[in-house]
Amino acid sequence: MDIFRKLGWFFKDQRNNYIRGVLDLLMTALLNMLPPFFIGYTVNLLVAHQLTISKLTGILLILVVDALLLYFFRYLWATHIWGGATILEKILRKRLYAHFMTMDEQFYHKYRTGDLMARATNDLNQVRNVAGSGILTFADSIIGGTVTIITMMIVVDWRLTLIAILPFPLLAVMSMQLGRKMHSAFGAQQDEFSTLNNKVQESLSGMKAIKTLGQEQADLADMTKQNRKLLTAYKRVEFVAALYDPFTSMIIVLAYVVTIIYGGWMVLHHVINIGQLVSFIAYISMLIWPMFAIGRLFNIIERGHASYDRVMEVLNEKTSILDDPSGLHAEPHGDxxxxxxxxxxxxxxxxxxxxxxxxxxxxxxxxxxxxxxxxxxxxxxxxxxxxxxxxxxxxxxxxxxxxxxxxxxxxxxxxxxxxxxxxLFSTTIRENIRFASPQISDEAVIAAAKKAALHDDILLLPKGYDTEVGEHGISLSGGQRQRLAIARALIIDPExxxxxxxxxxxxxxxxxxxxxxxxxxxxxxxxxxxxxxxxxxxxxxxxxxxxxxxxxxxxxxxxxxxxxxxxxxxxxxxxxxxxxxxxx
Ligand SMILES: Nc1ncnc2c1ncn2[C@@H]1O[C@H](COP(=O)(O)OP(=O)(O)OP(=O)(O)O)[C@@H](O)[C@H]1O
Structure with missing residues (x-):
């Protein structure tokens, strides 16, 4: 749950979204209580031979309205909570990117491109999951579970409820134990993913060199080795995650057994009636999701937590190049x-x-x-x-x-x-030359290209200045690339x-x-x-x-x-x- 504290700044900022989302969830949980109640009520009417067409129509009408309201509130919480989560991803990605821009050479020595890419994509997805699925599962399991348990106490019997939920705290103990294991397993998995990402990035960028030096097989073997390492890390994460669900199933079976034995005894001794027992069993079935949700929750938050730590590790790196806030705002012109x-x-x-x-x-x-x-x-x-x-x-x-x-x-x-x-950026020659500012005029682009002795070469290209270069464009010769880079520097007439x-x-x-x-x-x-x-x-x-x-x-x-x-x-x-x- 530490991750919710670490993300406190965000939830505070987005509290309106989240409060609305949680209130919508509460409404959904309350509306969910109606069907089991009316099922029990109908059973009692049946047993007492009092079920008439008009009563049945009334019950069905209530259930239809209930279903429509459920649809509406589910839509609302989804938009509020998922909307909030995408905002978190956007904020963190923007912060990461701005941070990359200020970092020095040492930073790029320490963190390789593939690793940084993994943190800016895969890890951010996991963090977004915390603010989306995490919050949702958290609120849903707590709110849904609590509302159901209270309803069971009020509508059926508090003693039967307490006995049925007696094994539930074991789930919390299990979650905490597995949570720690999941955190370290997922952190290790993301590290392996970063390494693999980096390997793919380097191999693709260096493909020409790999082929020229006949290193395809060696590189493939290297990749296979890293792929295997990642697979082992994935397996470990899934192994930890898989321990939870069977345990939950056992607890649920236990709750049913207790209900049937103790609930049956209560019906026989006229403490509750048969309709209440049917409602109670329906309510127990409604506790199945909140219990599984706790398992999902620890899975989501520990993954998100490990990823958040990886993102923050990069964000906490300091650059040695300090911008003097009171520095001179003037062009450096002179000796x-x-x-x-x-x-x-x-x-x-x-x-x-x-x-x-x-x-x-x-x-x-x-x-x-x-x-x-x-x-x-x-x-x-x-x-x-x-x-x-x-x-x-x-x-x-x-x-x-x-x-x-x-x-x-x-x-x-x-x-x-x-x-x-x-x-070279993957755009036209014109945009490459005026990369410092897209506002620079076409005439200035041509003048810079002339100064760099590139103009005549450009005119020979299929689309002149609008020819695409870079990854998806045509390849320029080494000399042309150098002259393009010179034109790009000359266009700003640097001091x-x-x-x-x-x-x-x-x-x-x-x-x-x-x-x-x-x-x-x-x-x-x-x-x-x-x-x-x-x-x-x-x-x-x-x-x-x-x-x-x-x-x-x-x-x-x-x-x-x-x-x-x-x-x-x-x-x-x-x-x-x-x-x-x-x-x-
Ligand atoms: N980022 C770095 N970290 C550590 N050492 C470095 C780094 N960059 C360069 N060096 C080292 O500093 C020394 C000077 O390198 P530098 O690149 O300035 O040489 P250069 O004269 O420009 O060479 P060239 O003509 O090949 O460009 C070399 O010994 C090099 O290995």
């Missing part, structure tokens, strides 16, 4: 000063710092180039700029203000970021444009064209380009060479060539490669 003494990834605390002593000033309008070996720290610096990690020694300022002191909703929209792996190896798949001529456009268009704005190809950064006012998280060389293209270090070596090697390939 960028990076002064990082040390940064180590949170989950790599014992490892070497990912960045150490990185100090550089980029004047507004200038371009900063970042080069260096794989894993040298270029992307890490970009992540700090993008506020994906805030926990570093040192400071990054733009126009004299620490980037942590800008309000996030002013700071982040002013950055244009093109990551190494860009993502700081960050390109993380974003030109690696475009040919040399297109790269030159894009870089020339950037130079001309972004005269007053900052651009940061990380690349493996030296040609991507050689126009930059300032180039940093990274090695193991530190800056090993710095300067312009010409000064770096004179140093004859890693940069010069890499440049000459790449020039040679171009010549050998017969390029320019």
């Amino acid at each position: 960028l000063i990076i002064d990082i003494e040390n940064f180590t990834y949170p989950d790599e605390a014992d490892e070497q710092p990912a960045l150490k002593n990185v100090h550089v000033t980029v004047k507004a309008g200038e371009t900063l180039g970042l080069v260096g070996r794989v894993g040298a720290g270029k992307s890490t610096l970009m992540k700090l700029l993008l506020r994906q990690f805030d926990d570093y020694q040192g400071a990054i300022t733009i126009a004299g203000t620490d980037i942590k002191h800008y309000a996030l909703d002013s700071y982040l929209p002013a950055l244009g970021y093109v990551p190494q792996e860009n993502f 700081v444009l960050i390109l993380d190896d974003a030109l690696s798949a475009v040919d040399a001529r297109t790269e030159t064209a894009i870089l020339a456009t950037l130079k001309a268009e972004r005269a007053n704005k900052t651009t940061i380009i990380a690349a493996h190809r030296i040609s991507s950064v050689m126009q930059a006012e300032n180039i940093l060479v990274f090695d193991h998280g530190e800056v090993s060389e710095r300067g312009t293209h010409h000064t770096l060539l004179k140093v004859e270090g890693w940069y010069a070596d890499m440049y000459h090697r790449q020039q040679l490669e171009i010549k050998l390939e017969g390029g320019e």
Whole structure:
């Protein structure tokens, strides 16, 4: 029952819905009492030879009106209670989704996509069940049971009632015992479901790689193993659930036996009449559902409880990126000063710092180039700029203000970021380009595509800018995807444009064209380009060479060539490669 306390905030919020629903249930329970009463009454009339056509018609009429009213009140409780339950699911899903949006990289390291999807769908269904079927079964079994028992006491005999319901408390003891078992069994089942969900998600996303590497059988075996684990977890849940119903049946049989023995004795000794005994047996049959309902109830609430805990576990995770509520609500425009003494990834605390002593000033309008070996720290610096990690020694300022002191909703929209792996949404090219805001005009979309040297390619596609891409659309080449991502970033004319190896798949001529456009268009704005190809950064006012998280060389293209270090070596090697390939 702990889950009802945990969901107290919701029931309080929706109390009108629930009060109305419970009152409708009460009315249904009261109306349910009439048929057994009139059956007993009719039997007594029959025994006494007093049943006339007019009396029978009157009884039938009452029963018909009763059935109509029952229909009406059942409809009302269903709409109030099920309606409330769907509101709970909606609220929790919205909270979860908003929470996902604020979470940092560490969170997505800890919880995998399939797991989060399971929590946002399957677990939320179980929680909704608590607020729907759970409340319904709870109110129905308690209200239905209590009303029936009181009616039995009043209409028949209180002693017979007490003796007949004597074994009932055993049900409560059984529910509590099984409830605990169900909670842990269902929690384990949902964890296995999350793992399987994640496996399916990864296999489907990586299907090309699986096939290319001939790993179909190995992946299938892996999936079968996880599927079996889930099956075992399901079986355990059903095993616990199945223990309850036979026990309930035993209690009901016991109640009938007691009724027939003690009730029969009472009829023989004229304490109650035969009609009352018939009504009593009909009332006992009306207790069957409330008793089974208690079994359903513990099943629903313990499943919902385990799921609610899983949803709350995610919702209680804190992000390390704290939005300063009194932060500066202004576009970050001005010189960028990076002064990082040390940064180590949170989950790599014992490892070497990912960045150490990185100090550089980029004047507004200038371009900063970042080069260096794989894993040298270029992307890490970009992540700090993008506020994906805030926990570093040192400071990054733009126009004299620490980037942590800008309000996030002013700071982040002013950055244009093109990551190494860009993502296409399943919509048209036009919507993909203006993803930052659907209000952006078609002309601006075309202008951005031209700047990213993508316009001509788009015109060759079957529906031009309205061509669908992504999962159900056409596939773009790697270079086209990169240029689409660049157009998506350029369209907002960002104060700081960050390109993380974003030109690696475009040919040399297109790269030159894009870089020339950037130079001309972004005269007053900052651009940061990380690349493996030296040609991507050689126009930059300032180039940093990274090695193991530190800056090993710095300067312009010409000064770096004179140093004859890693940069010069890499440049000459790449020039040679171009010549050998017969390029320019
Ligand atoms: N989220 C993370 N958690 C822990 N370590 C990380 C994380 N991301 C990167 N690293 C590590 O930090 C170091 C720097 O990586 P980074 O991605 O910044 O290199 P890079 O210079 O951008 O490399 P590339 O040229 O391949 O993109 C590497 O040793 C990498 O393994």
